[in-house]
Amino acid sequence: MQNLKKWKELEDAGNILDKGNNEENDVSGWRSFRPIHIREKCIDCMICWSVCPDNAVISGDGKFIKFDYTKCKGCLICLNECPVNAIRSEKEK
Amino acid sequence: MIKRVITGNEAVAYAMKQIDPEVVAAYPITPQTQIIEKYAEYYAKGEVSGELIDVESEHSAMSAVVGAAGAGVRAMTATSSQGLALMLEIVYIAAAMRLPILMPVVNRALSGPINIHCDHSDTMMAANSGWLQFYSENNQDVYDNCFIALKVAERVNLPVMVCQDGFITSHSIEDISLYKDNVIKKFIGEYKPKYNLLKKEITMGPFDMFDYYFEHKRKQAQAMFDSVKVIESTFKEFSLISGRRYDFFEEYKLKDAEKVIVMIGSTYGSARDVVDSLRNNGELVGILGIRVFRPFNFKLLKKKLEKIRNIAVMERYDPLSGFGGILFNEIRSSLSRNDIVEYIYGLGGRDVDDSQILKVFKEMNNGKELIRYVGVRE
Ligand code: SF4
Ligand code: SF4
Numbered sequence: 001m002q003n004l005k006k007w008k009e010l011e012d013a014g015n016i017l018d019k020g021n022n023e024e025n026d027v028s029g030w031r032s033f034r035p036i037h038i039r040e041k042c043i044d045c046m047i048c049w050s051v052c053p054d055n056a057v058i059s060g061d062g063k064f065i066k067f068d069y070t071k072c073k074g075c076l077i078c079l080n081e082c083p084v085n086a087i088r089s090e091k092e093k
Numbered sequence: 094m095i096k097r098v099i100t101g102n103e104a105v106a107y108a109m110k111q112i113d114p115e116v117v118a119a120y121p122i123t124p125q126t127q128i129i130e131k132y133a134e135y136y137a138k139g140e141v142s143g144e145l146i147d148v149e150s151e152h153s154a155m156s157a158v159v160g161a162a163g164a165g166v167r168a169m170t171a172t173s174s175q176g177l178a179l180m181l182e183i184v185y186i187a188a189a190m191r192l193p194i195l196m197p198v199v200n201r202a203l204s205g206p207i208n209i210h211c212d213h214s215d216t217m218m219a220a221n222s223g224w225l226q227f228y229s230e231n232n233q234d235v236y237d238n239c240f241i242a243l244k245v246a247e248r249v250n251l252p253v254m255v256c257q258d259g260f261i262t263s264h265s266i267e268d269i270s271l272y273k274d275n276v277i278k279k280f281i282g283e284y285k286p287k288y289n290l291l292k293k294e295i296t297m298g299p300f301d302m303f304d305y306y307f308e309h310k311r312k313q314a315q316a317m318f319d320s321v322k323v324i325e326s327t328f329k330e331f332s333l334i335s336g337r338r339y340d341f342f343e344e345y346k347l348k349d350a351e352k353v354i355v356m357i358g359s360t361y362g363s364a365r366d367v368v369d370s371l372r373n374n375g376e377l378v379g380i381l382g383i384r385v386f387r388p389f390n391f392k393l394l395k396k397k398l399e400k401i402r403n404i405a406v407m408e409r410y411d412p413l414s415g416f417g418g419i420l421f422n423e424i425r426s427s428l429s430r431n432d433i434v435e436y437i438y439g440l441g442g443r444d445v446d447d448s449q450i451l452k453v454f455k456e457m458n459n460g461k462e463l464i465r466y467v468g469v470r471e
Contacts, residue, residue: 004304004305004308005308006308007307007308007309007311007312007315008312010305010308010309010312011288012191012250012287012288012312012313012316013189013190013191013288013297013298013309013313014298014299014301014305014309015288015295015296015297015299016295016296016299017293017295019294
């Protein structure tokens with residue numbers, strides 16, 4: 001626990017002043033299910049990219065590239081929203 | 094100053110009108126008091142500039158006020174007894190979120206049995222919720238406490254309850270002096286929130302794991318410790334506009350007293366008469382009333398009471414603890430004494446007459462029982 005802040009260094013009430021700071025955290029351990037992309041079915045509509053609450057879908061050139069599994073917490077919103085079932089899930093071991 | 098003859102409820106509603114918060118959210122029917130009824134009248138006549146939001150429960154009232162305070166404005170609600178019980182979940186959250194909400198509370202008994210009259214069981218339930226608590230002896234007190242409490246709350250970023258005794262002061266007419274609007278405006282000043290959800294994208298009230306919950310609680314606790322100094326200086330500033338020098342505790346003939354009763358609320362007024370009549374017979378008695386219960390200024394309390402031979406605490410709620418109530422325990426531990434006795438009195442609006450206070454003065458140094466009752470049919 002060396003990098004954790006002391007109480008006097010904290011914001012009141014635990015308020016978080018910067019945006020998107022969950023990028024610093026590895027949340028892979030939260031996952032019960034892992035989303036898996038099926039390239040053959042994907043139409044690159046990027047709906048998964050826009051609905052993912054943790055920016056865990058990496059895109060490039062307007063196309064789906066990959067999941068960032070350190071940021072993905074396994075909520076499977078992407079799987080639910082994909083219009084062509086191009087995302088399936090696997091139970092984490 | 095303007096002299097008026099009004100009830101405690103009207104005094105609070107008038108204070109709210111003068112504070113003119115941007116948002117008041119309140120549950121409009123019982124256990125709500127005439128505070129909101131009167132404030133709604135001001136609102137309907139266009140005499141206040143803020144929003145008045147009627148909500149479906151006290152849980153929602155406190156939630157709406159938390160939202161408004163998070164958005165950086167002055168926000169208030171008012172409640173009593175079961176209403177406070179229903180909102181309690183959010184009451185704790187408001188304190189942990191460090192939102193300086195002012196909430197007048199009219200002290201009335203908690204169910205059951207169902208009852209609508211005065212005792213302190215409601216706010217004592219919230220005594221450890223992280224809110225500052227100011228109590229009032231009379232109508233002038235509750236009016237003045239509103240302004241002092243608001244200013245303190247906004248300086249330390251903690252919410253505050255301003256309490257008065259249900260029916261005894263809330264519905265009783267007394268003459269009080271009201272301050273001019275501009276005097277109040279100047280005293281409370283402009284509210285500058287430390288955090289504001291609308292100014293910058295920030296997150297309020299996030300989740301904590303075992304790695305940060307303790308540190309955030311520690312920081313919250315420090316605000317309560319630090320508030321003692323702020324209250325001292327705010328009392329001083331208030332005396333400049335009011336001519337009344339308040340303190341954490343009100344004392345009456347304490348200096349040379351041998352027997353002292355400690356109490357909260359309106360009973361303090363009647364107890365003064367009893368002290369006078371006993372002193373006429375040469376008995377050295379005195380009383381100490383609690384104005385600020387949270388934070389509990391244990392150092393000052395010790396200074397005031399350490400030389401007193403016999404002390405009784407009169408507590409207007411039953412802690413049902415197998416021991417004494419919160420006030421009793423704070424007094425005992427501040428003084429490190431185990432010879433202080435507790436009298437539980439006045440539950441559910443039971444009339445408190447002079448004979449009960451006399452009895453406490455007469456009997457406090459007799460007998461071995463620590464926890465006693467007065468005013469109940471034995
Ligand atoms: S499972 Fe949730 S967190 Fe992971 S990529 Fe899909 S939407 Fe994002
Ligand atoms: S929502 Fe489905 S189809 Fe659209 S980009 Fe994501 S995986 Fe591909």
